[in-house]
Amino acid sequence: MKSMRIKGGAPLRGAVRSQGAKNAALPMMAACLLLKGQRMTLDNVPKLQDVDTMVELLSSLGVSIKQDGSKTIFDVPKTVSHAADEASVRKMRASSLVLGPLLARCGSVVLPLPGGCSIGSRPIDLHLKGLTQMGASVEIKNGRVHASAQQLRGRRIYLDFPSVGATENLMMAAVLAKGETIIENTAREPEIENLAALLRSMGARIDTEGTGYIRVRGMEEVAPCAMRVIPDRIEVCTYILAGVITGGEVTVYDVTLDHIAALLAKLEEAGVSFSVDTNDAGENSVTVYAAKKLSPISIKTMPYPGFPTDMQPQMVATLTLSDGVSLVEESVFQARFLYAAELNRMGANIGIKGDTAVIQGVKSLSGASVQATDLRAGAALILAGLAASGETRVENLEHVMRGYENIDGKLRSLGAEISLEPEE
Ligand code: UD1
Numbered sequence: 001m002k003s004m005r006i007k008g009g010a011p012l013r014g015a016v017r018s019q020g021a022k023n024a025a026l027p028m029m030a031a032c033l034l035l036k037g038q039r040m041t042l043d044n045v046p047k048l049q050d051v052d053t054m055v056e057l058l059s060s061l062g063v064s065i066k067q068d069g070s071k072t073i074f075d076v077p078k079t080v081s082h083a084a085d086e087a088s089v090r091k092m093r094a095s096s097l098v099l100g101p102l103l104a105r106c107g108s109v110v111l112p113l114p115g116g117c118s119i120g121s122r123p124i125d126l127h128l129k130g131l132t133q134m135g136a137s138v139e140i141k142n143g144r145v146h147a148s149a150q151q152l153r154g155r156r157i158y159l160d161f162p163s164v165g166a167t168e169n170l171m172m173a174a175v176l177a178k179g180e181t182i183i184e185n186t187a188r189e190p191e192i193e194n195l196a197a198l199l200r201s202m203g204a205r206i207d208t209e210g211t212g213y214i215r216v217r218g219m220e221e222v223a224p225c226a227m228r229v230i231p232d233r234i235e236v237c238t239y240i241l242a243g244v245i246t247g248g249e250v251t252v253y254d255v256t257l258d259h260i261a262a263l264l265a266k267l268e269e270a271g272v273s274f275s276v277d278t279n280d281a282g283e284n285s286v287t288v289y290a291a292k293k294l295s296p297i298s299i300k301t302m303p304y305p306g307f308p309t310d311m312q313p314q315m316v317a318t319l320t321l322s323d324g325v326s327l328v329e330e331s332v333f334q335a336r337f338l339y340a341a342e343l344n345r346m347g348a349n350i351g352i353k354g355d356t357a358v359i360q361g362v363k364s365l366s367g368a369s370v371q372a373t374d375l376r377a378g379a380a381l382i383l384a385g386l387a388a389s390g391e392t393r394v395e396n397l398e399h400v401m402r403g404y405e406n407i408d409g410k411l412r413s414l415g416a417e418i419s420l421e422p423e424e
Contacts (some may be wrong), residue, residue: 011248100169154179296324313380339377
């Protein structure tokens with residue numbers, strides 16, 4: 001258990017490079033289970049706790065995984081286990097991403113049911129409903145999902161909500177199903193497109209047009225494959241906000257601009273300016289110049305291309321220093337404002353009314369000991385600590401380590417005064 005000590009108040013200046021996207025890497029790693037006696041190579045997999053958990057889970061199923069420079073290599077044997085390791089699934093909800101590929105490949109799966117978490121109940125009913133429609137029999141016994149299907153069959157599936165995980169699980173399962181699967185009202189997150197590109201590199205026939213409609217024509221076996229993980233748009237946006245909240249100037253290299261359009265649009269509305277540069281290799285970077293005064297704004301989180309729920313806490317932290325009242329409505333998760341009380345301990349003035357945070361801007365924040373309740377909440381507290389006067393101690397930092405590679409090193413390279421220490 002670690003905590004982060006931050007001596008805040010100084011504007012951050014400089015440049016950092018983005019990591020590979022956690023939420024793209026995890027489903028792409030799970031997709032290796034579609035292979036048989038073959039190899040998958042992924043480039044740009046971030047070094048994160050959640051990635052280690054997925055490595056642990058895949059290894060327990062029989063996959064051997066090694067690192068070769070920036071590449072992660074997955075050698076998948078002809079036979080893998082169909083029972084997912086309870087400890088890994090309990091550690092990380094995204095472990096449920098093995099359900100679809102494992103069922104399609106092995107004909108049966110046993111998966112401990114992932115529990116709720118501090119941002120909401122997060123059921124996997126849509127994943128299970130879709131697999132059932134594809135012919136699987138699914139039973140929940142003793143806290144485990146038991147699913148089986150000799151041969152999954154392509155179907156037309158309508159998702160009641162554009163769930164990211166359900167879209168990914170069904171897309172992977174459909175690759176080895178018999179016939180054509182059409183999934184409607186799918187998630188449109190960029191990570192879905194990255195997964196589709198990987199599946200295509202396995203030979204899968206998938207049409208995705210970013211319109212919430214995905215068509216997969218099933219096949220009997222797939223081929224060895226390779227893909228690069230896209231830049232992590234949530235990490236990129238977090239460093240952009242580190243520049244904004246501290247009144248500094250931060251550049252982030254390796255950015256896909258379309259993926260961060262919602263954040264840039266809202267920042268522009270708040271009076272922040274930015275510039276974009278493309279180097280000779282075609283790689284984009286973005287530089288953000290903080291505003292003298294941050295104007296209040298209204299935001300509603302929505303599935304992509306709406307404003308990402310995973311940026312909501314960091315944006316609320318930033319708006320605590322705006323000049324007026326901002327409203328931030330959370331529409332994706334039920335309970336994503338637990339961290340607001342911690343920000344208020346630092347001098348913020350946030351009231352929660354149902355699904356909306358009402359943020360009355362204050363002149364300054366002051367350092368305090370605060371608890372990270374989840375990954376993005378932890379990032380929000382770090383941002384607040386960077387802007388606050390005096391010393392902030394963010395406890396339960398392991399939540400943050402799940403999703404941010406070398407966050408202390410990167411922030412230090414921007415001039416932050418930070419140290420990591422074991423919890424007392
Ligand atoms: C993914 C991301 C997470 C992000 C979220 C929304 C990964 C590894 N994680 O999570 O960082 O915050 O997308 O952008 O990619 N739901 C159901 N039933 C289901 C599935 C989902 O009711 O079967 C609900 C959830 O409780 C939640 C909403 O749908 O309220 C969105 O969840 P979903 O899009 O599935 O998120 P994840 O894939 O879990």
